[in-house]
Amino acid sequence: xxxxxxxxxxxxxxxxxxxxxxxxxxxxxxxxxxxxxxxxxxxxxxxxxxxxxxxxxxxxxxxxxxxxxxxxxxxxxxxxxxxxxxxxxxxxxxxxxxxxxxxxxxxxxxxxxxxxxxxxxxxxxxxxxxxxxxxxxxxxxxxxxxxxxxxxxxxxxxxxxxxxxxxxxxxxxxxxxxxxxxxxxxxxxxxxxxxxxxxxxxxxxxxxxxxxxxxxxxxxxxxxxxxxxxxxxxxxxxxxxxxxxxxxxxxxxxxxxxxxxxxxxxxxxxxxxxxxxxxxxxxxxx
Amino acid sequence: xxxxxxxxxxxxxxxxxxxxxxxxxxxxxxxxxxxxxxxxxxxxxxxxxxxxxxxxxxxxxxxxxxxxxxxxxxxxxxxxxxxxxxxxxxxxxxxxxxxxxxxxxxxxxxxxxxxxxxxxxxxxxxxxxxxxxxxxxxxxxxxxxxxxxxxxxxxxxxxxxxxxxxxxxxxxxxxxxxxxxxxxxxxxxxxxxxxxxxxxxxxxxxxxxxxxxxxxxxxxxxxxxxxxxxxxxxxxxxxxxxxxxxxxxxxxxxxxxxxxxxxxxxxxxxxxxxxxxxxxxxxxxxxxxxxxxxxxxxxxxxxxxxxxxxxxxxxxxxx
Numbered sequence: 365x366x367x368x369x370x371x372x373x374x375x376x377x378x379x380x381x382x383x384x385x386x387x388x389x390x391x392x393x394x395x396x397x398x399x400x401x402x403x404x405x406x407x408x409x410x411x412x413x414x415x416x417x418x419x420x421x422x423x424x425x426x427x428x429x430x431x432x433x434x435x436x437x438x439x440x441x442x443x444x445x446x447x448x449x450x451x452x453x454x455x456x457x458x459x460x461x462x463x464x465x466x467x468x469x470x471x472x473x474x475x476x477x478x479x480x481x482x483x484x485x486x487x488x489x490x491x492x493x494x495x496x497x498x499x500x501x502x503x504x505x506x507x508x509x510x511x512x513x514x515x516x517x518x519x520x521x522x523x524x525x526x527x528x529x530x531x532x533x534x535x536x537x538x539x540x541x542x543x544x545x546x547x548x549x550x551x552x553x554x555x556x557x558x559x560x561x562x563x564x565x566x567x568x569x570x571x572x573x574x575x576x577x578x579x580x581x582x583x584x585x586x587x588x589x590x591x592x593x594x595x596x597x598x599x600x601x602x603x604x605x606x607x608x609x610x611x612x613x614x615x616x617x618x619x620x621x622x623x624x625x626x627x628x629x630x631x632x633x634x635x636x637x638x639x640x641x642x643x644x645x646x647x648x649x650x
Numbered sequence: 651x652x653x654x655x656x657x658x659x660x661x662x663x664x665x666x667x668x669x670x671x672x673x674x675x676x677x678x679x680x681x682x683x684x685x686x687x688x689x690x691x692x693x694x695x696x697x698x699x700x701x702x703x704x705x706x707x708x709x710x711x712x713x714x715x716x717x718x719x720x721x722x723x724x725x726x727x728x729x730x731x732x733x734x735x736x737x738x739x740x741x742x743x744x745x746x747x748x749x750x751x752x753x754x755x756x757x758x759x760x761x762x763x764x765x766x767x768x769x770x771x772x773x774x775x776x777x778x779x780x781x782x783x784x785x786x787x788x789x790x791x792x793x794x795x796x797x798x799x800x801x802x803x804x805x806x807x808x809x810x811x812x813x814x815x816x817x818x819x820x821x822x823x824x825x826x827x828x829x830x831x832x833x834x835x836x837x838x839x840x841x842x843x844x845x846x847x848x849x850x851x852x853x854x855x856x857x858x859x860x861x862x863x864x865x866x867x868x869x870x871x872x873x874x875x876x877x878x879x880x881x882x883x884x885x886x887x888x889x890x891x892x893x894x895x896x897x898x899x900x901x902x903x904x905x906x907x908x909x910x911x912x913x914x915x916x917x918x919x920x921x922x923x924x925x926x927x928x929x930x931x932x933x934x935x936x937x938x939x940x941x942x943x944x945x946x947x948x949x950x951x952x953x954x955x956x957x958x959x960x961x962x963x964x965x966x967x968x969x
Contacts, residue, residue: 455853457773484856494847497870497964507855510865543966556851563855 400427403567403597404449404486409463411444411453411621418444420621422463426567431589431598433612433629435605437644441621442601446569449599450486451479467567484511487565491572493552495544495559500536503544503555507563522562530558531588550581557588561596568592570600574607586611605645609633617641686943692936695928705930706736711937727901727912729921729931736934738941740901744818744911745942748893749886751822751907752829756882759826760833761875767834768841769863780838787831795895798824803896810908816898818907824892829882836881840874841867873960880953884946890915914938 404426411419419441426432434442447453448465451472465472467485476482495503504523513519527533532554544555553573560568574582589598589611602608608615609629616626625632625641636642695702714723717733725737767779803820806812812819844867852862898910918935925932
């Protein structure tokens with residue numbers, strides 16, 4: 365008999381680091397006391413991959429200018445949920461969705477005339493940085509060009525502003541014509557964020573944006589998120605609960621396709637209302 | 651607790667295996683070098699043999715010649731005439747013309763079909779399209795030549811009113827049919843191997859399906875598609891049977907694509923079987939073979955370098 369029947373998953377490792385710190389204070393100043401405006405509201409969403417259910421009756425309100433973190437074990441549906449918000453799941457054949465997703469009160473599945481319009485309003489940053497094999501400039505300009513902006517000066521101006529907003533300008537301003545793939549992993553991911561910002565979205569969805577990065581690059585991304593929420597509404601999926609505690613205002617815990625609990629981050633990590641949430645954040649199951 | 655007992659790996663076997671594979675790779679290389687050496691060897695008398703140079707020196711093959719006294723000098727390929735004429739220029743122009751038409755016809759169709767199959771076709775449709783187009787490559791060239799000679803030539807002549815039934819357009823289009831599957835297969839593979847994360851990135855920025863295909867997938871698959879075009883051009887230059895049957899085989903110099911023409915490869919195929927061993931004509935045909943070989947080799951080499959550069963540029967290793 366081999367004695368390695370204790371399986372160590374990524375979750376366990378993260379938890380080992382996490383256990384002493386559920387009380388880590390959030391880096392931002394909390395303003396949960398002021399009433400917030402709802403940016404996106406989701407009601408009774410069910411989602412299926414073929415016959416396999418992935419989300420069950422999910423309802424949640426996403427507040428404007430707040431960072432909402434989605435946490436939960438692998439396969440709990442948090443990424444699937446994120447992708448329903450900008451209809452990226454439409455690209456996967458054989459999927460089905462019921463329920464409503466509203467952006468500023470407008471149903472994004474029924475009333476928006478063109479899905480690409482929605483996606484310019486609800487931008488997305490992916491887990492693995494995916495810059496186009498084009499120049500740095502062309503990467504940031506891409507979203508503008510495909511949406512019909514041809515004014516060269518306007519494009520150049522927006523690219524510069526956007527890169528400044530993503531705190532990347534200083535690092536790349538002398539190499540705008542170089543391939544984006546020559547950048548480091550962390551720079552590539554910040555370029556992807558800049559690329560998403562260029563089309564002036566209102567909501568930014570981030571699917572584990574720092575999971576493939578080293579701690580320093582991760583810190584830069586987290587600082588960036590804290591900065592961006594002044595102007596944008598951010599929804600972030602993360603595997604790293606410390607990260608959720610650091611960057612988010614509210615946290616939603618998903619388990620087996622069900623939204624178990626959604627509340628202010630500090631409260632969810634210190635005094636969760638549900639037993640399952642408590643078990644998860646204290647590391648009793650994964 | 652028992653530890654697993656691993657068998658130690660045989661060093662000898664690893665050594666032998668490695669060498670065996672190296673020899674296999676080398677064999678292909680040696681074969682190519684030997685073939686080239688043989689063809690070139692048969693062409694050497696053109697450079698050394700006085701008697702043969704009287705009939706066919708490099709200058710005589712390359713420049714305008716006054717074949718009959720008092721008449722205008724010109725380029726002419728008539729090796730079996732009483733005054734043998736060995737100008738190779740008409741043949742080279744013929745080869746290039748046919749290949750040009752073939753590429754003009756095959757690149758848009760091959761790349762277009764690849765975009766459709768890789769980006770727009772449903773899984774089921776794709777499983778039909780891909781093997782069917784690739785089957786085009788399996789049609790023997792003599793069948794394509796026959797088709798061009800009997801059917802295509804008539805159709806094209808009726809459609810465009812060509813003076814000559816067999817011409818560069820007819821031959822080129824038929825040649826294109828042989829080239830399309832090469833371009834299609836290589837380009838389609840390049841497009842399907844573009845990571846879907848790039849497509850997602852494009853869609854998430856508000857691009858539609860068309861824009862993603864043309865502005866993300868196609869540029870990312872450009873090196874692969876270019877490799878397919880280079881391979882296709884090599885095939886178009888070297889293909890023999892189709893042009894032998896469908897080009898009219900008139901070795902004339904003409905810039906018109908609607909005149910009959912003759913290629914290097916067709917001349918070699920048509921004349922080599924009847925040529926007197928060791929004669930000037932024999933050496934010239936091998937010289938033509940050498941030229942074709944060198945030319946195709948250079949095209950492939952240049953193409954390969956261009957593709958490598960494109961790849962490096964995409965990957966950011968080259969600014």
